[in-house]
Amino acid sequence: xxxxxxxxxxxxxxxxxxxxxxxxxxxxxxxxxxxxxxxxxxxxxxxxxxxxxxxxxxxxxxxxxxxxxxxxxxxxxxxxxxxxxxxxxxxxxxxxxxxxxxxxxxxxxxxxxxxxxxxxxxxxxxxxxxxxxxxxxxxxxxxxxxxxxxxxxxxxxxxxxxxxxxxxxxxxxxxxxxxxxxxxxxxxxxxxxxxxxxxxxxxxxxxxxxxxxxxxxxxxxxxxxxxxxxxxx
Amino acid sequence: xxxxxxxxxxxxxxxxxxxxxxxxxxxxxxxxxxxxxxxxxxxxxxxxxxxxxxxxxxxxxxxxxxxxxxxxxxxxxxxxxxxxxxxxxxxxxxxxxxxxxxxxxxxxxxxxxxxxxxxxxxxxxxxxxxxxxxxxxxxxxxxxxxxxxxxxxxxxxxxxxxxxxxxxxxxxxxxxxxxxxxxxxxxxxxxxxxxxxxxxxxxxxxxxxxxxxxxxxxxxxxxxxxxxxxxxxxxxxxxxxxxxxxxxxxxxxxxxxxxxxxxxxxxxxxxxxxxxxxxxxxxxxxxxxxxxxxxxxxxxxxxxxxxxxxxxxxxxxxxxxxxxxxxxxxxxxxxxxxxxxxxxxxxxxxxxxxxxxxxxxxxxxxxxxxxxxxxxxxxxxxxxxxxxxxxxxxxxxxxxxx
Numbered sequence: 001x002x003x004x005x006x007x008x009x010x011x012x013x014x015x016x017x018x019x020x021x022x023x024x025x026x027x028x029x030x031x032x033x034x035x036x037x038x039x040x041x042x043x044x045x046x047x048x049x050x051x052x053x054x055x056x057x058x059x060x061x062x063x064x065x066x067x068x069x070x071x072x073x074x075x076x077x078x079x080x081x082x083x084x085x086x087x088x089x090x091x092x093x094x095x096x097x098x099x100x101x102x103x104x105x106x107x108x109x110x111x112x113x114x115x116x117x118x119x120x121x122x123x124x125x126x127x128x129x130x131x132x133x134x135x136x137x138x139x140x141x142x143x144x145x146x147x148x149x150x151x152x153x154x155x156x157x158x159x160x161x162x163x164x165x166x167x168x169x170x171x172x173x174x175x176x177x178x179x180x181x182x183x184x185x186x187x188x189x190x191x192x193x194x195x196x197x198x199x200x201x202x203x204x205x206x207x208x209x210x211x212x213x214x215x216x217x218x219x220x221x222x223x224x225x226x227x228x229x230x231x232x233x
Numbered sequence: 234x235x236x237x238x239x240x241x242x243x244x245x246x247x248x249x250x251x252x253x254x255x256x257x258x259x260x261x262x263x264x265x266x267x268x269x270x271x272x273x274x275x276x277x278x279x280x281x282x283x284x285x286x287x288x289x290x291x292x293x294x295x296x297x298x299x300x301x302x303x304x305x306x307x308x309x310x311x312x313x314x315x316x317x318x319x320x321x322x323x324x325x326x327x328x329x330x331x332x333x334x335x336x337x338x339x340x341x342x343x344x345x346x347x348x349x350x351x352x353x354x355x356x357x358x359x360x361x362x363x364x365x366x367x368x369x370x371x372x373x374x375x376x377x378x379x380x381x382x383x384x385x386x387x388x389x390x391x392x393x394x395x396x397x398x399x400x401x402x403x404x405x406x407x408x409x410x411x412x413x414x415x416x417x418x419x420x421x422x423x424x425x426x427x428x429x430x431x432x433x434x435x436x437x438x439x440x441x442x443x444x445x446x447x448x449x450x451x452x453x454x455x456x457x458x459x460x461x462x463x464x465x466x467x468x469x470x471x472x473x474x475x476x477x478x479x480x481x482x483x484x485x486x487x488x489x490x491x492x493x494x495x496x497x498x499x500x501x502x503x504x505x506x507x508x509x510x511x512x513x514x515x516x517x518x519x520x521x522x523x524x525x526x527x528x529x530x531x532x533x534x535x536x537x538x539x540x541x542x543x544x545x546x547x548x549x550x551x552x553x554x555x556x557x558x559x560x561x562x563x564x565x566x567x568x569x570x571x572x573x574x575x576x577x578x579x580x581x582x583x584x585x586x587x588x589x590x591x592x593x594x595x596x597x598x599x600x601x602x603x604x605x606x607x608x609x610x611x612x613x614x615x616x617x618x619x620x621x622x623x624x625x626x627x628x629x630x631x632x633x634x635x
Contacts, residue, residue: 053630056549058548058549058629058630058633059628059629059630077244078553078554079244079245079553079555080243080244082244082245082548082551082552082553082556083243083244083245083246083551085245085548085549085550085551086245086550086551086552087243087245087551089549091546091549091550093546093633095542097542097543097545097546097633099258099262099543099546100262101258101259101261101262101263102258102262110546110547110550111550113247113251113255113550114245114246114247114547114550114551114552114556115245115246115551116245116246116247116248116251118248119250119251119254158550
């Protein structure tokens with residue numbers, strides 16, 4: 001416990017207003033260390049998505065602590081939290097969210113734009129990152145001319161280009177056929193081997209089982225965490 | 234706890250050049266929509282710049298004309314009273330008017346009882362609306378008239394049967410050049426045409442006249458030496474006082490039958506009427522601009538709805554609400570600025586085209602061109618404000634649920 005965690009959540013509660021209020025996360029504590037590859041698994045409606053939003057600082061918890069790379073986000077202003085997202089977190093979405101009017105390299109470069117990185121450096125780093133995900137030959141292609149697997153690799157490159165503390169991948173293979181799914185999971189495994197911290201949110205237990213650590217969510221609570229089972233007993 | 238000290242995170246930041254780049258990305262990706270929404274604004278701006286340019290150009294043409302002719306010319310006519318009189322001044326009227334101290338020069342026109350025809354075979358009734366008048370040699374100077382062909386009456390030609398034709402008269406008689414000796418049939422005899430005049434903007438009657446020397450008219454046509462119209466050039470600044478003096482001077486017995494008018498007043502009235510028309514068209518242009526602005530607001534509202542995913546993505550990538558607001562505001566201003574540039578160009582082009590056809594000097598008021606562009610920018614900023622606020626208000630989690 002001497003190093004700061006990439007992500008640490010302590011006793012996090014997230015309630016949505018209503019009568020009675022909906023408790024989407026109920027006393028969730030989880031810690032992801034640098035270099036880990038974690039699967040967050042659970043059926044739909046389990047609170048997975050809320051967990052992703054709170055982990056990714058897209059939503060603030062009602063109670064509890066969320067620390068990114070040692071920064072307690074509760075003490076940060078909205079602008080500073082945006083800064084945390086710009087520098088410390090990379091997102092990969094099921095629907096890719098690539099902009100059609102732009103080439104692959106410019107889509108990846110968008111991952112650096114809100115850090116104030118100059119345009120030349122953005123493009124250089126984006127080209128490097130695209131090479132890293134195996135798309136060095138597709139730099140100036142628009143995403144609309146690419147296969148689903150290729151698009152998701154562009155999105156992964158965008159999540160990596162600013163060297164975040166960790167990458168949050170929300171159902172990264174949810175829109176892909178089995179062949180592309182394999183390729184994207186291989187890419188994620190390869191990035192993990194290189195030391196990237198990644199949390200994959202998925203409902204697919206097979207994909208979850210293939211990763212080194214599984215955290216399963218049910219009814220807004222952490223049901224099991226494969227990292228804790230060993231240490232608890 | 235010997236935790237490594239991690240630096241406090243700094244806020245995210247979007248360079249000004251990137252604000253422009255990000256703002257341009259939307260219009261760039263949807264070129265057709267961009268062109269159409271800019272078109273609305275460009276029509277409004279083109280209308281306003283064109284109207285201002287044309288009105289300035291036409292007004293300057295008119296003012297040039299007025300200043301060339303002078304605003305100090307008075308036209309004095311006899312027989313304006315209820316009785317009507319005989320339509321003529323006393324014989325000594327011209328000399329009397331010339332004696333007024335503030336009169337620079339005065340010249341009279343006399344009616345000649347004859348018609349001007351192309352030749353003797355034309356029936357005498359078919360005058361084509363042309364008249365024959367007699368005048369002194371000083372008439373041309375008094376009216377600041379110009380000779381188009383030949384020469385004005387001189388001491389020799391004004392005592393013999395010869396005429397100078399007004400511009401309309403020459404045209405109707407089919408005479409364009411005087412390289413060959415040219416004759417027209419006046420009264421019972423042929424007289425030589427010695428000159429053709431340019432148009433008289435201040436005295437359209439003379440354009441339709443054949444003008445001969447007063448002595449010749451008296452000798453050959455028995456014209457009484459009583460003027461029907463006297464043109465008076467007055468010293469600048471003395472117009473009103475002179476105007477009041479003229480009736481009693483010209484016709485001491487019946488001063489109430491003398492009417493004095495100032496022909497340049499008509500041109501000035503025309504310029505004023507043009508102003509009113511310009512205001513009307515400017516108003517129409519402003520309405521078109523407003524409609525164009527509403528079009529941009531509309532397109533931007535749709536864009537915000539369509540691009541929720543992009544907004545969510547940008548928030549996830551670290552954009553603040555302010556960055557999103559700036560992006561969509563910039564996008565609206567880019568649309569309207571495009572419309573503004575195209576509109577100003579169209580307006581200037583229209584002014585050049587129309588002024589060229591009219592033979593006017595082209596004047597594009599710089600305030601119209603700059604003002605048109607600034608108006609476009611403002612309309613874009615106003616139109617983009619509400620959609621940009623909506624985009625910024627969108628919560629990232631909601632935007633990503635697309």
